[in-house]
Amino acid sequence: MSGRAARKVLVLNGPNLGRLGSREPDVYGTTSYEGLVGRCAEVGAALGLEVEVRETNDEGEMIRWLHEAADHTLPVVLNPGAFTHYSYGMRDAAAQRTAPLIEVHLSNPHRREEFRHNSVVAAVASGTVAGFGIGSYTLALRALAEQLTD
Numbered sequence: 001m002s003g004r005a006a007r008k009v010l011v012l013n014g015p016n017l018g019r020l021g022s023r024e025p026d027v028y029g030t031t032s033y034e035g036l037v038g039r040c041a042e043v044g045a046a047l048g049l050e051v052e053v054r055e056t057n058d059e060g061e062m063i064r065w066l067h068e069a070a071d072h073t074l075p076v077v078l079n080p081g082a083f084t085h086y087s088y089g090m091r092d093a094a095a096q097r098t099a100p101l102i103e104v105h106l107s108n109p110h111r112r113e114e115f116r117h118n119s120v121v122a123a124v125a126s127g128t129v130a131g132f133g134i135g136s137y138t139l140a141l142r143a144l145a146e147q148l149t150d
């Protein structure tokens with residue numbers, strides 16, 4: 001083990017994502033939210049990242065978490081759920097980021113209903129990973145790890 005402390009990363013999930021596993025499994029898969037948390041922690045640890053996973057159905061709480069990330073220079077993996085498509089408040093909070101922020105989606109919103117085709121966050125994110133189920137999160141963590149060592 002190197003002596004370097006693991007870099008902290010926040011994985012932030014918006015509305016309905018706490019219901020993973022039972023929520024529309026044909027769209028979002030059968031892995032539970034707890035399974036997602038475990039997988040992110042496991043992959044993060046292998047990448048030298050200390051991953052903290054949170055979920056909220058509350059737009060204000062999500063905005064406060066993004067402020068916290070900005071104030072502490074914390075990289076973020078963000079699945080905004082439905083906030084993706086309409087929350088300018090969340091978008092403005094994400095725009096204040098002081099470290100990389102990667103937007104993720106389990107599904108590929110572009111293959112779905114028209115209202116999902118627009119993301120108000122995409123333009124202020126470092127990048128977006130969508131359509132790979134839980135793999136979207138682990139790919140985003142890998143991308144972050146690479147960005148943080150550049």
Ligand code: DQA
Pocket residue numbers: 015016017079080081082083084104105106107108109116
């Ligand atoms: C989602 C896609 C959004 O359109 C939807 O509202 C979600 C989940 C995804 O991970 O595929 O809640 O962000």
